[in-house]
Amino acid sequence: MSNYLGFDPTLVDLLRQAMSRALDELDSLRCTDHEADAAMRTIAAARSTVRDTWLPFTSSLLACRALNGYQPATIDPGEVINSWLQSVVADRHWHVLTDPFDAASSVGTPMLEAEQVRALAMALSARTATTPLTAAEISWLGQALPTIARRADLVAAFLPAFTTTGWTSLCNELGAARQRMVTESLLFDGRTTSDESAGWTGIDTVFAGLGDIVVADRSVHPESDATLLLDDMSAYSAALLVRQLDLDAAPLAEVTRELVEREQLALDHTDGGARGPRAADLLFEAMLVTPGAPTAYVVRTSDAPQLAFEASDDLDLARRLVHDGTDPAHLSTADAKVVVPAYVRWILGASTQHSSLVQDTDPGLTMADLIGPYLLPVLRTGAAGFGLTSDERKGAQSLIATDPSGLAMDRLLSDRERLVASLTVSMSADAAATLDRLSDIADLLAFIDTMQRLSVIDVATRQQAEWQLMWTAIGDGAGALPLPGAVSNLPGPAITGLQLALDATGWGPEAVDEVRSRSLTTLSAMTAVAASIVVATRFDDMVRSGRISPTTPIPPAPNPTSTTAATDYVDAFELWISSNHLDNDVVYELDAIKQTIASDHEATADENGALLGT
């Protein structure tokens, strides 16, 4: 990068004359005393510096002689580092030369004066995209902008002189350069190395400086709206700036939606360029570290869930945003009633018919993530549910239960804390509230049970199909062998016999009917176990409170390995009730608990099982 030397010929001439007079005076200083030797050497050195270096230099400027490296030049109005000099040159009609000396010293010059800052803002506003910023200029801006942001008087000088067009032009130029660099870094293996990301660190520093300036101004002018600057920017460039603006949750969600829509509109008109770094990647990351923003965003996009699921190039990032945004700890019940069904419907639609910009290869996982904490209201009918149709409820469950990877069901079951978030009523001393809670537990377990049944039956069906495919393939393969004398490719008696023998010894997958039957047994056992746990818990409470004598035998435990675990448990429970002389209210309450668990569970399981066809 060139440096410049600007000068006022008249003042340089005065300087030259002063140097001459100073030299004459220094020449006249004499002292022969040896005590003055050191002083005389200092004077001689000073004389030499002026006479041999600076007097000739100033004389050469005035003589218009082109010294080595000093050539007449003009400074472009858009020059960033030399903006102050350009401004002075223009205002005072100075002469300008190139200056080859020590570029680094001027690049690092901090901007301490309002005039300099104003000149920089004007230069940035005058820039055109025809001459991209150099790395040195980006680096210099990365130092200068934070310096400005730290002083209110410099911010006040900078912002009025920096036009909205200037903001757009600068941000778009840097944003496009960064997006290109990120795209290139991802081309090879989809990952970015630290060396590659260092390439756009300078750009990020400039955006951080610009953001700091806006934030500093907002502290003085709280009514100012920095988002007005974003109107004409590309979505990606605007996102780079937005994430530096320290916006609260609601405005961040609002501007994110606007920019994501702007970006999707642009992507719709892009041939084959849909993949790559996007504004949404930046904004979603920013929202995830802004408390409340993910929730504000999912609420704001309940009418267009694709703005969450299709916006980012990173599906996992979108899932994390939705996961956080729909967390019952952040999303109100009223908002959940709107957001969750809308998102469920969108996932169902995207998994079957939408031509998604971002291909979700595992919609079951996405669904499990979403509905985990809302399993009861999503799957329930009537006033307690979210109003999904039976087809939608079936579709949501099937997507999870028949997920080929098996991850969706695992995710649903492993995230227990979110799963029990559906249980809104807590256990208490109040019998009616406790029964409501138990009813929820029973329903929740029933939904899980039936989905799990569907899952294992689906796995068994696929395994059986694969087993049969193997035999078919073997038959075809054997028929294709050029064996002498072979006249048919149908399986012969040896192959058929082998298959029967393997089936008889238990080799190969279980029959689907057997799996279905065993899953029903598991369901029965689950019912009994659930009822017994709650009864035992209540029993202990009653003993502690004195309602049951401590000498009373404990309630029966179920036998989960029994094929009739539920009926066995009911029989044992009734025998226990009748053989112990318990108070009537205790008998009534424990029986109600047992019935609530067992029959609600059974009824819901039956109903949902019918819906799922299991």
Place this chain on the structure above:
Amino acid sequence: MPPAPVTPDQLRQRATALRRLGSRMEGAAALDLHRRATDDTWMGPTPTRCHDDLLAIRTQILGAADDVRSRAAALERQAQHLDANGRIGPP
């Protein structure tokens, strides 16, 4: 032949000459050159270097002036010592 003894008057004359030199150095026009080489006159890497050089010259000359004045004071103390003791003091 040993050198002639130094008298208090000779020491005071030397001190006076040194003080005169120091005064002239402190009033030298070279000390103000840097004021004419600021951003009001010119700008750029070379002007910055020139300004820095002229500022350094000012600092060095003022330092040297302090030094000669200090040496002059030492000679004057020596002269006083001679006056008081009637003999030659340390050089």
